[in-house]
Amino acid sequence: MPPKKQKEEPRVQLGRPGNNLKSGIVGLANVGKSTFFQAITRCPLGNPANYPFATIEPEEARVIVPSPRFDVLAEKYKPKSEVPAFLTIYDIAGLTKGAAEGEGLGNAFLSNIRAVDAIYQVVRCFDDADIIHIEGDVNPVRDLQIINDELRFKDIEFVTKAREASEKLARRGGQSLEVKGAKDEVATFDKILAMLEAGQKIVHGEWTTKEIELINSHYFLTAKPTIYLVNLSERDYIRKKNKHLLEIKKWVDEKSNGDLIIPISVCLESRLSIMETDEERNAELERLGTTSALPKIITTMRSALRLISFFTCGPDEVREWTIREGTKAPAAAGVIHGDLQKTFILAQVTHYDDLIELGDETAVKANGKLHQKGKEYVVEDGDIIYFRAAAGKN
Numbered sequence: 001m002p003p004k005k006q007k008e009e010p011r012v013q014l015g016r017p018g019n020n021l022k023s024g025i026v027g028l029a030n031v032g033k034s035t036f037f038q039a040i041t042r043c044p045l046g047n048p049a050n051y052p053f054a055t056i057e058p059e060e061a062r063v064i065v066p067s068p069r070f071d072v073l074a075e076k077y078k079p080k081s082e083v084p085a086f087l088t089i090y091d092i093a094g095l096t097k098g099a100a101e102g103e104g105l106g107n108a109f110l111s112n113i114r115a116v117d118a119i120y121q122v123v124r125c126f127d128d129a130d131i132i133h134i135e136g137d138v139n140p141v142r143d144l145q146i147i148n149d150e151l152r153f154k155d156i157e158f159v160t161k162a163r164e165a166s167e168k169l170a171r172r173g174g175q176s177l178e179v180k181g182a183k184d185e186v187a188t189f190d191k192i193l194a195m196l197e198a199g200q201k202i203v204h205g206e207w208t209t210k211e212i213e214l215i216n217s218h219y220f221l222t223a224k225p226t227i228y229l230v231n232l233s234e235r236d237y238i239r240k241k242n243k244h245l246l247e248i249k250k251w252v253d254e255k256s257n258g259d260l261i262i263p264i265s266v267c268l269e270s271r272l273s274i275m276e277t278d279e280e281r282n283a284e285l286e287r288l289g290t291t292s293a294l295p296k297i298i299t300t301m302r303s304a305l306r307l308i309s310f311f312t313c314g315p316d317e318v319r320e321w322t323i324r325e326g327t328k329a330p331a332a333a334g335v336i337h338g339d340l341q342k343t344f345i346l347a348q349v350t351h352y353d354d355l356i357e358l359g360d361e362t363a364v365k366a367n368g369k370l371h372q373k374g375k376e377y378v379v380e381d382g383d384i385i386y387f388r389a390a391a392g393k394n
Contacts, residue, residue: 024116032266039269163189216234237265256343310379352382
């Protein structure tokens, strides 16, 4: 008989497995980071100052994730409470050349980046004599290279220290699992160092599950996914032209493995954010013949972090929950409450498209589209789930 086919386990993902993942806004001083933060969060922090390091401690806010499915479900159930998904965003102090050696606010800046899971890197592509550029002139490729180098230099420092600790243990000799594990770690750290010294980021490497688990335990800066936000003048954003765009794309393709680039006009988004109603914002966008970049920026970061959604629905509440791709049903239940994961029995799952097509839960059940799933079920994006669990202990 042919050998029984093994079920492939979901691959361990690079990055922390938590469900409340955070994105940090990174860039040189005075490129529009804090203004972008205010626009995307609609959370004014006072007027951004026109000098380096105006942001000293990272500011934090939660941003509602645009979700047409959530809006449809809320309209269908008309619940007492509606709880959309969110993404936590940090505005981190501006970086400067030499940060890896402690220049400017280097050490604080780099430790703040270490605490986030993904990076929005803002790069300035507009000229404005009233806004000082820390490097003296507008040169986005130079700015991109500065940040890329500073993050790599700091990771080289982190990796070198971690390697020294593992090598010390490996030198003890013998055949113990601890020593063998230390030797494997040294080999992985050597592989990481070779990448970093060649100008590459950890996030773009090919890693085994064991290597990923080691990388995840160290929170390396270049192991985080990055989305590049190209900050244009309002005029250039509307006409979709800027003299720096092609050279930025070339740099990102060569140095950052084709990571996503999103043009944005922080000036425009800032103007829109202070308008009182969506109607006013939409009217202004229609007048200008353009769209806001913010919804794409939020949803694209969720994709970069490999986040998906499931829903819980009923007359009391419709809520969108965020999990990482590959999460099994008990762990998804644990996002709601830890006891649900411990006492999980099964998940009653309806796919969003089935509910919308059939109209209501009664029709879903009558058509055999309500599925009973056990502990090995991997939750799919858009699942509507009711979890059944045993009575927990007080």
